[in-house]
Amino acid sequence: MGTSSCPFCKTEQSNTKDVIKSALYLRAILPCLVDLVQLDKQAKDLIRSTNEKIYFSLRNGEKAFLQIEDDKITYSPKKEATPSIHLLLLTPTHAVQVFEQGKNPFLLRGFTKLSFLKKNFDALTKRLEYFLKGSQDYTEEEQKIYVILQLKTALRAAEVLAEKEEISKKILANTPQGILKIAVEDIDFSVYFGSLQGRWQYIDKPSEQSVSSILSLKDLETAKLLLTNKLDTFAGLGLGKVYIAGIIPIVDNMGLVLGRITEYLS
Amino acid sequence: MQVYHYSENQKWFERATRVIPCGIYGHFSPAPCIPAYNYPFFSTRTEGCRFWDVDGNEFIDYMCAYGPMILGYHNPVIDEAFINQSRQADINSVASTKMVELAELMVDLIPAADWAFFAKNGADVTNYAVMVARAATGRKKIIAIKGGYHGTAPWMQGVGHPGVTEEDVANIIRIPWNDLKALEQALEENYGQVAGFISSPYHHPTFVDNEYPAEGYWQGVEKLLKKHGAILISDDVRTGFRIHLGGSNEFFKFNPDLICFCKAIANGYPISALVGKEELRVAASKVFHTGSYWYSGSYMAAAIANLNELKRLNAPEYLYNLGTKFNEGLIKIAKDYGFTLKITGHPSMAYYRITDDPTMQLHQKWCAECTKRGAFFTSHHNWFLSMAHTEADIQKTLEICDDAFKFIKSSI
Numbered sequence: 318m319g320t321s322s323c324p325f326c327k328t329e330q331s332n333t334k335d336v337i338k339s340a341l342y343l344r345a346i347l348p349c350l351v352d353l354v355q356l357d358k359q360a361k362d363l364i365r366s367t368n369e370k371i372y373f374s375l376r377n378g379e380k381a382f383l384q385i386e387d388d389k390i391t392y393s394p395k396k397e398a399t400p401s402i403h404l405l406l407l408t409p410t411h412a413v414q415v416f417e418q419g420k421n422p423f424l425l426r427g428f429t430k431l432s433f434l435k436k437n438f439d440a441l442t443k444r445l446e447y448f449l450k451g452s453q454d455y456t457e458e459e460q461k462i463y464v465i466l467q468l469k470t471a472l473r474a475a476e477v478l479a480e481k482e483e484i485s486k487k488i489l490a491n492t493p494q495g496i497l498k499i500a501v502e503d504i505d506f507s508v509y510f511g512s513l514q515g516r517w518q519y520i521d522k523p524s525e526q527s528v529s530s531i532l533s534l535k536d537l538e539t540a541k542l543l544l545t546n547k548l549d550t551f552a553g554l555g556l557g558k559v560y561i562a563g564i565i566p567i568v569d570n571m572g573l574v575l576g577r578i579t580e581y582l583s
Numbered sequence: 584m585q586v587y588h589y590s591e592n593q594k595w596f597e598r599a600t601r602v603i604p605c606g607i608y609g610h611f612s613p614a615p616c617i618p619a620y621n622y623p624f625f626s627t628r629t630e631g632c633r634f635w636d637v638d639g640n641e642f643i644d645y646m647c648a649y650g651p652m653i654l655g656y657h658n659p660v661i662d663e664a665f666i667n668q669s670r671q672a673d674i675n676s677v678a679s680t681k682m683v684e685l686a687e688l689m690v691d692l693i694p695a696a697d698w699a700f701f702a703k704n705g706a707d708v709t710n711y712a713v714m715v716a717r718a719a720t721g722r723k724k725i726i727a728i729k730g731g732y733h734g735t736a737p738w739m740q741g742v743g744h745p746g747v748t749e750e751d752v753a754n755i756i757r758i759p760w761n762d763l764k765a766l767e768q769a770l771e772e773n774y775g776q777v778a779g780f781i782s783s784p785y786h787h788p789t790f791v792d793n794e795y796p797a798e799g800y801w802q803g804v805e806k807l808l809k810k811h812g813a814i815l816i817s818d819d820v821r822t823g824f825r826i827h828l829g830g831s832n833e834f835f836k837f838n839p840d841l842i843c844f845c846k847a848i849a850n851g852y853p854i855s856a857l858v859g860k861e862e863l864r865v866a867a868s869k870v871f872h873t874g875s876y877w878y879s880g881s882y883m884a885a886a887i888a889n890l891n892e893l894k895r896l897n898a899p900e901y902l903y904n905l906g907t908k909f910n911e912g913l914i915k916i917a918k919d920y921g922f923t924l925k926i927t928g929h930p931s932m933a934y935y936r937i938t939d940d941p942t943m944q945l946h947q948k949w950c951a952e953c954t955k956r957g958a959f960f961t962s963h964h965n966w967f968l969s970m971a972h973t974e975a976d977i978q979k980t981l982e983i984c985d986d987a988f989k990f991i992k993s994s995i
Contacts, residue, residue, distance in 0.1 A: 484743045551612045552600040552605055554613040554614060554616075555613035555624060563944050564942055576745060
């Protein structure tokens with residue numbers, strides 16, 4: 318994609334990297350708010366008794382619709398109802414600046430909701446950042462939330478890369494069809510990613526019979542060590558902390574795609 | 584039947600992870616061992632077709648060091664040749680006469696060879712072959728087969744692998760195996776740019792069934808490459824001297840310009856070779872390619888002894904017959920338990936897959952159970968037979984396989 322100037326914000330039209338980054342924020346990071354308020358009491362308290370519909374729309378690009386209601390959040394990649402708050406992102410670069418540098422989005426609807434946005438929603442996203450950035454000081458419960466959010470974000474991000482990133486597309490084009498299950502055994506948690514109807518995607522809850530590959534981590538500590546690059550997968554396999562089975566090229570190639578995420582999100 | 588345990592292996596692996604990336608890296612890493620806890624990692628002793636691990640478990644080895652071992656571990660003839668030469672002269676400041684003798688032997692043994700060049704590992708000579716093809720043609724692009732393995736240099740790997748850039752693979756065109764139309768299309772679309780085509784004599788990738796060349800495939804390849812002035816490189820690193828002593832191309836009846844050998848050339852002593860046609864001698868001479876240990880006379884002496892032994896024993900025929908017998912036995916046992924074992928590739932280095940489970944977990948469990956009972960099988964790489972495997976070893980292995988099938992059947 319080439320670059321050109323946006324007439325409204327005078328920022329450069331985004332390059333491919335920003336197109337991917339903006340999609341990662343809208344389709345991999347924002348959906349984590351759904352999980353965050355389910356898992357974390359502090360996050361849940363921030364939306365208690367809140368009833369808002371927040372719509373992020375990237376002009377000519379990705380959308381994200383967050384509905385906050387009854388102490389929970391639901392996510393959709395498209396507008397599900399008339400939003401109470403509509404935040405416009407003019408270009409992918411603008412979107413990246415909003416998510417990474419705190420630049421303001423264009424508020425098209427919800428002028429009376431500024432207080433919620435600046436206080437509660439901002440605090441909520443900071444709480445998410447706390448878990449996604451990683452910390453040495455997590456409590457045991459926080460460590461569990463960290464691992465769950467990291468794994469879910471990674472697989473949602475993989476879906477974006479599978480769709481938009483040339484290298485990931487090439488990797489997955491040479492990958493057998495099937496569904497990968499990533500499990501953390503001691504907390505009985507699993508996430509899934511695979512090919513459905515010819516599209517590689519994050520899968521919420523497939524049947525166990527449809528799983529063709531397994532990457533199983535013995536416990537939360539192993540998951541944390543892997544996520545923080547303090548344990549390599551091969552060593553984990555030999556130590557009995559990591560277990561793989563099934564169609565191994567899916568495990569191998571998904572490892573390559575997941576490794577691509579750090580090109581875009583740090 | 585007794586099953587093995589690996590407590591000492593585990594202790595050594597824990598030590599290894601503290602100081603070595605992966606604990607054990609590359610193709611010896613725990614990754615091909617599924618599940619890894621059913622496999623040994625470290626050996627203490629080898630003899631014939633067997634190795635013993637640090638727990639004292641004894642294995643009949645069906646990986647043969649992933650190909651190099653062909654006459655058996657500690658073969659006295661090869662070891663004596665190596666020891667004698669190393670006592671006289673090994674690495675020093677000038678070349679060994681053994682280099683000349685080995686080159687003469689290979690030129691006599693291999694019909695497609697007019698000269699030979701020696702290095703250490705397979706990738707040394709696949710790299711060199713590609714450089715020679717480029718030097719000879721003045722072109723950049725190389726056509727290779729999807730899933731074909733030629734080593735771990737960046738150009739040999741897929742884009743997206745850590746440490747590999749898009750530029751590294753920019754001049755590599757991957758086409759499906761046995762697809763002459765794809766080869767023709769690649770040559771036409773890159774007209775005047777293709778230096779060479781590199782492929783194993785038959786397709787033996789990991790994870791999928793191995794495939795022989797279709798009728799007329801290699802002849803078609805030769806015709807297309809000749810038309811386009813591109814070099815034909817046979818990567819015989821894994822197959823060489825197991826299938827045919829003159830190069831596996833003799834078995835499949837084609838005539839490559841360059842052939843890469845390694846693995847079975849010296850029964851485990853580290854040496855590889857590129858042989859080529861007269862027309863490429865000058866191009867080969869222009870490419871500067873060398874290494875610190877490439878002139879070791881001892882390994883060359885071992886290679887000479889090994890090739891002579893393989894010839895004396897008519898190794899390819901023995902391995903073919905033994906492999907055929909082994910495979911027939913395996914298929915029957917599998918069938919007796921209601922399973923289908925599909926066997927592809929050459930009988931001396933076949934690829935095995937239980938087809939009853941598309942996720943391959945059944946096959947992985949069976950290979951692991953066999954290993955725990957003393958037959959060392961990995962689940963997704965072709966296995967290897969050696970001249971040290973006897974009919975008695977095969978019989979013992981079939982008993983192990985039977986017991987593993989019985990266990991698998993009862994656990995479903």
